[in-house]
Amino acid sequence: MTKIKITKVETNKRMEEIISLCKRRGFVFQGSEIYGGLGGVYDYGHYGTLLKNNIRDSWQKSMIQDRDDVYLLDSAIFMHPTTWVASGHVGNFDDPLVECRKCHNRMRADHILESFGISADKMPIDFINKELDKLREEKKLKCSTCGLSDITAAKKFSLMIKSNFGSPTDELKEENVVYLRPETCGGIYLQYKNTVDSLHPKLPFGIAQIGKAFRNEIAARQFIFRTREFEQMEMQYFINKKDTKEKYEMWKEARMKWYFEQGIPKDKLQWYKHEKLAHYASEAYDVKYDFSSLGGFDEVEGIHARGDWDLSQHSKFSGVDLSYYDDETKERFIPHIVETSAGLNRLVLMFLDNAYTEDNLGGEKRLFLKLPKQLAPIKIAVFPLLRNKPNLVEKAKEIYDILRKDFICEFDDNGNIGKRYRRQDEIGTPYCVTVDFETIEKDNMVTVRDRDTGNQERVKIDELKEFFAKKL
Amino acid sequence: MTKIKITKVETNKRMEEIISLCKRRGFVFQGSEIYGGLGGVYDYGHYGTLLKNNIRDSWQKSMIQDRDDVYLLDSAIFMHPTTWVASGHVGNFDDPLVECRKCHNRMRADHILESFGISADKMPIDFINKELDKLREEKKLKCSTCGLSDITAAKKFSLMIKSNFGSPTDELKEENVVYLRPETCGGIYLQYKNTVDSLHPKLPFGIAQIGKAFRNEIAARQFIFRTREFEQMEMQYFINKKDTKEKYEMWKEARMKWYFEQGIPKDKLQWYKHEKLAHYASEAYDVKYDFSSLGGFDEVEGIHARGDWDLSQHSKFSGVDLSYYDDETKERFIPHIVETSAGLNRLVLMFLDNAYTEDNLGGEKRLFLKLPKQLAPIKIAVFPLLRNKPNLVEKAKEIYDILRKDFICEFDDNGNIGKRYRRQDEIGTPYCVTVDFETIEKDNMVTVRDRDTGNQERVKIDELKEFFAKKL
Numbered sequence: 001m002t003k004i005k006i007t008k009v010e011t012n013k014r015m016e017e018i019i020s021l022c023k024r025r026g027f028v029f030q031g032s033e034i035y036g037g038l039g040g041v042y043d044y045g046h047y048g049t050l051l052k053n054n055i056r057d058s059w060q061k062s063m064i065q066d067r068d069d070v071y072l073l074d075s076a077i078f079m080h081p082t083t084w085v086a087s088g089h090v091g092n093f094d095d096p097l098v099e100c101r102k103c104h105n106r107m108r109a110d111h112i113l114e115s116f117g118i119s120a121d122k123m124p125i126d127f128i129n130k131e132l133d134k135l136r137e138e139k140k141l142k143c144s145t146c147g148l149s150d151i152t153a154a155k156k157f158s159l160m161i162k163s164n165f166g167s168p169t170d171e172l173k174e175e176n177v178v179y180l181r182p183e184t185c186g187g188i189y190l191q192y193k194n195t196v197d198s199l200h201p202k203l204p205f206g207i208a209q210i211g212k213a214f215r216n217e218i219a220a221r222q223f224i225f226r227t228r229e230f231e232q233m234e235m236q237y238f239i240n241k242k243d244t245k246e247k248y249e250m251w252k253e254a255r256m257k258w259y260f261e262q263g264i265p266k267d268k269l270q271w272y273k274h275e276k277l278a279h280y281a282s283e284a285y286d287v288k289y290d291f292s293s294l295g296g297f298d299e300v301e302g303i304h305a306r307g308d309w310d311l312s313q314h315s316k317f318s319g320v321d322l323s324y325y326d327d328e329t330k331e332r333f334i335p336h337i338v339e340t341s342a343g344l345n346r347l348v349l350m351f352l353d354n355a356y357t358e359d360n361l362g363g364e365k366r367l368f369l370k371l372p373k374q375l376a377p378i379k380i381a382v383f384p385l386l387r388n389k390p391n392l393v394e395k396a397k398e399i400y401d402i403l404r405k406d407f408i409c410e411f412d413d414n415g416n417i418g419k420r421y422r423r424q425d426e427i428g429t430p431y432c433v434t435v436d437f438e439t440i441e442k443d444n445m446v447t448v449r450d451r452d453t454g455n456q457e458r459v460k461i462d463e464l465k466e467f468f469a470k471k472l
Numbered sequence: 473m474t475k476i477k478i479t480k481v482e483t484n485k486r487m488e489e490i491i492s493l494c495k496r497r498g499f500v501f502q503g504s505e506i507y508g509g510l511g512g513v514y515d516y517g518h519y520g521t522l523l524k525n526n527i528r529d530s531w532q533k534s535m536i537q538d539r540d541d542v543y544l545l546d547s548a549i550f551m552h553p554t555t556w557v558a559s560g561h562v563g564n565f566d567d568p569l570v571e572c573r574k575c576h577n578r579m580r581a582d583h584i585l586e587s588f589g590i591s592a593d594k595m596p597i598d599f600i601n602k603e604l605d606k607l608r609e610e611k612k613l614k615c616s617t618c619g620l621s622d623i624t625a626a627k628k629f630s631l632m633i634k635s636n637f638g639s640p641t642d643e644l645k646e647e648n649v650v651y652l653r654p655e656t657c658g659g660i661y662l663q664y665k666n667t668v669d670s671l672h673p674k675l676p677f678g679i680a681q682i683g684k685a686f687r688n689e690i691a692a693r694q695f696i697f698r699t700r701e702f703e704q705m706e707m708q709y710f711i712n713k714k715d716t717k718e719k720y721e722m723w724k725e726a727r728m729k730w731y732f733e734q735g736i737p738k739d740k741l742q743w744y745k746h747e748k749l750a751h752y753a754s755e756a757y758d759v760k761y762d763f764s765s766l767g768g769f770d771e772v773e774g775i776h777a778r779g780d781w782d783l784s785q786h787s788k789f790s791g792v793d794l795s796y797y798d799d800e801t802k803e804r805f806i807p808h809i810v811e812t813s814a815g816l817n818r819l820v821l822m823f824l825d826n827a828y829t830e831d832n833l834g835g836e837k838r839l840f841l842k843l844p845k846q847l848a849p850i851k852i853a854v855f856p857l858l859r860n861k862p863n864l865v866e867k868a869k870e871i872y873d874i875l876r877k878d879f880i881c882e883f884d885d886n887g888n889i890g891k892r893y894r895r896q897d898e899i900g901t902p903y904c905v906t907v908d909f910e911t912i913e914k915d916n917m918v919t920v921r922d923r924d925t926g927n928q929e930r931v932k933i934d935e936l937k938e939f940f941a942k943k944l
Contacts, residue, residue, distance in 0.1 A: 023666070023670065024670060025670055026543075026666070026667065026670030026671050029663055029666045031547065031548045031550070031551065031552075032551045032552035032555060032662055033662070033663075033666065034662055034665060034786065034790040034792040034794075035551075035552035035554050035555060035662070035789075035790050036552065037552070038548075038550060038551060038552050038638065038650075039638055040638065041548045041550050041551075041638075042548065043545065043546065043547035043548055043659060043662075043663050043666075044545065044546040044547070045543075045544075045545060045663065045666065045667060045670060045671075046543040046544045046545065046667070046670075046671060048546070049544040049545060049546040049681075050544060052546065064880075065876060065880060068883065071498075071517075071518040072517075072518045072521040072522060073515065073516065073517060073518065073521060074515065074516040074520070074521040074524065075503065075515035075516070076503045076510075076513045076514065076515055076701050077684065077701060078503070078510060078513050078700070078701050079503065079504045079507075079510060079513075080503075080504035080507035080508065080509070080510050082507050083504065083507060094642075106640065157642055158642035160642070161635055161636060161637050162635060162636050162642075162644050163633055163634060163635040163636075163652065164633060164634050164635075164688070165633050165652075165686070165688065165700060165701075166510065166511055166512065166513075166688065166700060167688065168578065170566075170629055170630035170632070170634075170688065171646070172634050172644045172645070172646050172649065173644070174643070174644050177644065178510075180635065180637075187515060190504055190505070190506055190507070190515075191501055191505075191515050191517070193506060194495070194498070194501045194505065194515075194517065195498065195517060195518070198495065198496060198497055198498030198517060198518075199498050199517075199518060209521075212549065212684070214637070216636070216637065216638065216639065216642065228550070228637060228638060229548050229549060229550050229637075314506065317507075318506040318507050320506040322506075404537060408536075408537060411540065
């Protein structure tokens with residue numbers, strides 16, 4: 001594993017530029033901004049929603065349409081509270097919280113220790129406090145906001161968000177708590193049996209789902225990388241235990257291939273092997289992407305061999321038999337699971353981070369999003385050369401009406417062509433089509449301009465649809 | 473407005489059949505079923521998710537790809553708590569609750585009154601209790617479950633679901649309450665300004681969003697028609713006040729057209745005009761569909777002229793200017809709004825209700841889903857006539873691999889052809905393709921069978937792709 005590089009200044013500048021572009025061009029806004037914002041919550045504007053949906057659809061296609069062994073599920077955010085007792089989340093899904101007594105800044109104690117090179121992964125709270133005491137004695141323990149040294153001892157802070165969903169009273173009472181799911185896979189385990197009973201799949205098979213999950217992060221930050229409300233794309237692959245190694249490798253390969261197919265360069269991706277595993281797990285790797293905007297590699301997806309822990313626990317707590325009977329081998333057993341779990345919002349950040357490019361085009365500095373064509377929010381923009389020439393406008397609209405049936409298109413007649421190119425470059429539109437006087441007067445051809453190279457070529461209007469069908 | 477017909481027995485039988493099909497074939501499952509279920513919560517299986525996604529995509533296409541004046545938004549479920557004070561939801565979004573003192577069954581008092589023909593829409597709680605007292609004196613007030621007459625007085629029950637999202641403590645405290653949104657349109661109002669500032673749209677324009685909303689329904693029932701967790705598809709159209717009537721009519725027409733295009737017959741749809749309007753509203757109609765499974769017409773969508781209430785309230789409570797400056801008329805004003813608001817889950821029920829068909833085909837009774845092709849979960853199923861003939865299987869797989877690139881397909885070699893047809897009929901697959909001995913030995917053609925008519929025709933393998941491109 002490559003050591004994570006931290007280059008503070010560079011990180012912030014790049015991240016600020018991306019955040020600024022996101023707001024200015026309608027990709028991502030701070031949630032509830034007019035009310036001063038809500039911490040760790042973001043809203044997706046027009047282009048951001050289109051981009052996020054394209055990533056979602058590409059993932060789903062790779063799971064469902066391109067394969068024969070994975071089925072879809074869309075289970076609810078709210079689940080029976082016992083679910084999270086069985087999974088071990090209730091009472092065990094927490095982060096170590098410390099607070100500055102002066103400015104009330106809340107911090108994660110494990111992150112503080114890690115900033116001093118002390119690995120705090122899965123460290124019990126007592127040990128964390130011992131390490132904090134050492135730092136305190138050495139006068140190294142300081143608030144990240146006000147810089148003062150009056151920091152509380154660490155205590156466990158539950159990440160589970162509670163609600164009065166379905167409660168018989170509209171007061172908020174601990175005894176009526178129903179949790180918001182902290183991960184989407186729980187729904188897959190609970191509907192494993194219904195899926196088997198309705199679809200009759202043979203092992204190995206997977207269930208994939210895309211949906212929201214919620215965690216009361218102590219310090220939500222890094223823009224859309226770590227938020228309290230987020231979207232997961234998870235797939236649970238049910239297997240015979242003996243096939244674990246083979247299927248685990250298959251999924252590692254399949255998932256990495258997906259990143260390559262979405263245009264992420266090989267040198268920006270790496271495998272991070274978890275050394276400390278949960279007692280039931282036999283293997284755990286993360287896919288890490290080299291975020292310029294975060295200053296180094298960080299997790300975008302986890303691929304875990306989870307044994308038979310999940311189905312065994314839910315079988316035990318529900319009293320429902322979740323075993324599988326193999327017709328061929330006449331064996332009955334609880335299937336083992338290989339899980340792939342990606343964060344959709346941090347993938348949006350990954351694609352923006354990878355696409356955000358400044359270059360020189362024709363002697364001018366420009367900013368553009370080098371998004372892979374299949375993910376670009378808008379595929380083609382159509383312009384009349386001049387907005388005050390009705391015959392150009394009419395012809396451009398005609399072309400726009402043809403292309404929009406098959407592609408997400410934009411029509412723009414605002415400002416000069418140069419400005420329109422820059423606007424489309426900034427949102428990552430792969431192609432711009434311009435109708436000019438030659439189109440009308442001479443050749444019935446239009447200029448098609450390529451986002452990445454700035455190259456222009458003349459294409460016959462009659463052949464445009466086919467031209468783009470091949471390109472996009 | 474046609475009087476709603478209630479035919480209790482018919483309702484239940486039809487609904488039970490649909491619920492049974494949904495579970496048996498993997499459309500919809502009770503949420504958390506292995507733990508005894510969670511009231512008013514449903515999970516969507518493989519085919520249900522595909523169907524729901526197709527409805528969602530069709531709605532989005534009609535809003536975004538087919539129009540030039542509507543933009544997307546995907547705002548978070550969690551919003552600043554002041555949002556719901558400004559909107560009037562806090563303290564005012566409630567239903568009248570009564571409870572049976574014997575069996576603790578909870579009921580909506582307004583529904584009880586309506587069952588006696590007393591319209592309780594927007595009736596103050598005191599008046600509701602007076603009406604309940606009359607029924608009590610006449611010995612007509614009975615528990616819907618145990619039949620006894622010991623019913624409490626009505627009290628207001630808030631539908632707002634509360635959480636400790638973002639709370640500095642992991643205890644559940646009223647002072648830290650953050651609500652789950654009870655409707656998705658709130659996010660649109662809060663991001664109206666960011667949308668204008670980033671996309672620079674000219675009035676009139678709309679913002680559309682699809683997402684989850686949550687209401688603590690006292691009695692969630694009628695399967696997926698009324699659930700506590702549900703998905704809305706909402707569009708807010710921002711206009712100059714003077715255009716209200718014209719734009720309201722435009723949207724009424726556009727939305728009704730969408731239902732027709734999705735194959736819902738005209739006689740199963742009707743407009744329901746709201747007589748009692750909110751003080752800020754100038755017009756409100758619902759689209760009602762004639763649910764066989766509910767025994768009559770009920771709401772699937774609302775189209776409301778909301779005046780400038782929403783933006784004015786949020787402007788007032790946030791202190792942020794939400795006015796629009798019209799370049800042409802040099803006017804500055806708070807835009808008025810026409811809203812279209814559909815329930816995605818009840819649309820799933822509507823399409824299932826409309827598609828669920830029993831007929832006689834070739835002398836045999838069969839059950840099939842007559843779904844419009846564009847909404848069917850699976851478009852084409854491919855079969856080898858016999859599973860134990862490698863050359864048939866190989867050829868069928870070859871065809872399947874060609875078609876799956878463009879269409880969601882299934883391969884099935886289980887059981888005889890008749891059984892496979894019935895399985896595909898039940899999930900609404902428009903076409904089945906069978907490879908038989910003639911295909912291999914004679915004509916390189918396959919049998920394409922039509923779901924609705926059962927008619928079969930021979931199509932050349934080379935022409936299959938084009939054949940389906942035209943049909944689907």
